[in-house]
Amino acid sequence: MEREFTLDVEFVASPGFTILFGPSGAGKTTLLDCVAGLRAADGGTISVDGRVFLDANGKVNVPVSRRNIGYVLQDLALFPHLSVEQNAEYGLAHLPRRTRKERVEVLLHDFRISHLGKRRPSELSGGERQRVALARSLVSDPCVLLLDEPLTALDGATKSRIIDDLRRWNQVHRIPILYVTHSREEVIALGERVLVMEQGRIIAQGTPHEVLTAPAQETIARLAGFENVFDAQVWLVHEDRGTLTCRLAAQESGSFVLLETPLIRAASGSFVRVGIRAGDILLAISRPDGLSARNLIPGRVLSLERRDMIVFARVDCGIEMMVQLTLAAREALQLKEGQGVWLVIKTHSCHLMRR
Amino acid sequence: MSINWQAFWLTLELAVLVSAILFVLALPIAYWLAFSRARWKFFIEAILALPIVLPPTVLGFYLLVALGSRSPLGRWCLSLTGHTLAFTFTGLVIGSILYSLPFSVQPFAASFSSVDPKLLSASATLGASSRRTFFRVVLPLSLPGLVTGVALTFAHTMGEFGVVLMVGGNIPGVTRTVSIDIYDQVEAANYASANGMALLLLAFCFTVLAIVYGVNRKKVNQRLLTMAAAK
Structure with a gap:
């Protein structure tokens, strides 16, 4: 029933947040399950804080219940038949009753849910349930906390308040927190360190800024929100100006678009990929002049599509570019399909990736 | 219209005893069925479901042979107690347990396996052994299924006929249950008595099930209800 899946990763997480970022199916949850011991990896080693959980060669495989990890599963998995207090107390069965009560009290207080102790999970809001799940998995002082997209369903404000409380808790306890997400916003908001995963492998790591603003590979580019990703060839190298001229392959044979981009270590003629965010492109209805931007490309509006409060214009310039506009801008320019336009792109809005 | 209260109390005693024994017996079996990944599980499942499809007389016949003085089991029992289990109340209990086994096991297993596996994972990560997980999470969340299973077993034992006739015979106060009594009355053309007993059983079983x-409302497993109704 289970499909073949190879998870091949190697990393060290230090205390604090480590974000596992990647498209669904990248193996993020599988990785957490392996750390937790819910899935058996058939090779490799896993150790937390000096304790070996898994050593395939040494035949060590500590059962889940002995690992003392905190794991907040994707849909929280609160016990529906137990109260908030009983849920929080669940992991403390080995302790005397008084110690249990004290510990639970502290954790419920830390996560601001003391007043909810007697309620059942079904009587809580999404954010409250989230807090209960965190308190429940942290009450036994785990050596690592695993969070599987825990906050995706919550609004921004609720989310950041919960994160703040978790950060405060972890300032005292200093444990590694592995946080799985596919949301770019969460990566930027949380990340001290990001591991980008794809098809069971880590394809990039670093700070969110490093990983997302200068994507080294196309997958990360898409994840990082580059609506426009093009195959290109280095045409000219201007060492003195610190730029390159790249030739973007056009759909129709013969025509092509030249783009000035930042300098990277690449020989003339080598193949690269260029990522440009739709929001970084300016659109003009007549040829602008006296601009600092180096790329001025004529084109024709293919379609205008409104998504929420933003308009996406598909523009044909030999290649197809996505341009993001505000509703007001569309009104002011009186944009219509088929209209001729000019696209303005700054050199440093073009992000180069190796192929 | 006369009511044979002796037969009624005997039947009730049998049903209560069988339901209680089966409750204890079916829990581990159902647990295994719900959570085992053994490749030959289907085989055991088929065996456990047999009493649903077999004519009670077939089951009763084999039981009679197994309990009789020619089988090793019967001989062993004979040497131990001086008589075989055939045509005794104990024999009846054993027969009824086998006959009603699926009516306990299947609702139990169905409700165990409908417990969200994520809850089991969560329990394990919180340090609970599978034993503690069973008693703290699986069992409480399976309560409606347990109630259904016990009720079905009880009602099913109350009304059984074929197995009782084969294994128990028709000894007043020992093995003569309500259904046997009704059959007897009809044979003897005592329709009034048969009607009285039939009504009593009907009313009683309906009341228990109702x-x-x-109590269980909407949580009961509809599929198992239809299974019981089809029987």
Whole structure:
């Protein structure tokens, strides 16, 4: 029933947040399950804080219940038949009753849910349930906390308040927190360190800024929100100006678009990929002049599509570019399909990736 | 219209005893069925479901042979107690347990396996052994299924006929249950008595089931209800 899946990763997480970022199916949850011991990896080693959980060669495989990890599963998995207090107390069965009560009290207080102790999970809001799940998995002082997209369903404000409380808790306890997400916003908001995963492998790591603003590979580019990703060839190298001229392959044979981009270590003629965010492109209805931007490309509006409060214009310039506009801008320019336009792109809005 | 209260109390005693024994017996079996990944599980499942499809006389016949003085089991029992289990109340209990086994095991197993596996994972990550997980999470969340299973077993034992006739015979106060009594009365053309006993059984079983299903409301497993109704 289970499909073949190879998870091949190697990393060290230090205390604090480590974000596992990647498209669904990248193996993020599988990785957490392996750390937790819910899935058996058939090779490799896993150790937390000096304790070996898994050593395939040494035949060590500590059962889940002995690992003392905190794991907040994707849909929280609160016990529906137990109260908030009983849920929080669940992991403390080995302790005397008084110690249990004290510990639970502290954790419920830390996560601001003391007043909810007697309620059942079904009587809580999404954010409250989230807090209960965190308190429940942290009450036994785990050596690592695993969070599987825990906050995706919550609004921004609720989310950041919960994160703040978790950060405060972890300032005292200093444990590694592995946080799985596919949301770019969460990566930027949380990340001290990001591991980008794809098809069971880590394809990039670093700070969110490093990983997302200068994507080294196309997958990360898409994840990082580059609506426009093009195959290109280095045409000219201007060492003195610190730029390159790249030739973007056009759909129709013969025509092509030249783009000035930042300098990277690449020989003339080598193949690269260029990522440009739709929001970084300016659109003009007549040829602008006296601009600092180096790329001025004529084109024709293919379609205008409104998504929420933003308009996406598909523009044909030999290649197809996505341009993001505000509703007001569309009104002011009186944009219509088929209209001729000019696209303005700054050199440093073009992000180069190796192929 | 005369009511044979002796037969009624005997039947009730049998049903209560069988339901209680089966409750204890079916829990581990159902647990295994719900959570085992053994490749030959289907085989055991088929065996456990047999009493649903076999004519009670077939089951009763084999039981009679197994309990009789020619089988090793019967001889062993004979040497131990001086008589075989055939045509005794104990024999009846054993027969009824086998006959009603699926009516306990299947609702139990169905409700165990409908417990969200994520809850089991969560329990394990919180340091709970599988034993503690079973008693703290699986069992409480399976309560409606347990109630259904016990009720079905009880009602099913109350009304059984074929197995009782084969294994128990028709000894007043020992193995003569309500259904056997009704059959006897009809044979003797005592329709009034048969009617009285039939009505009593009907009313009693309906009341028990109505109470159980009322308590359990919508949580009961509809599929198992239809299974019981088809029987």
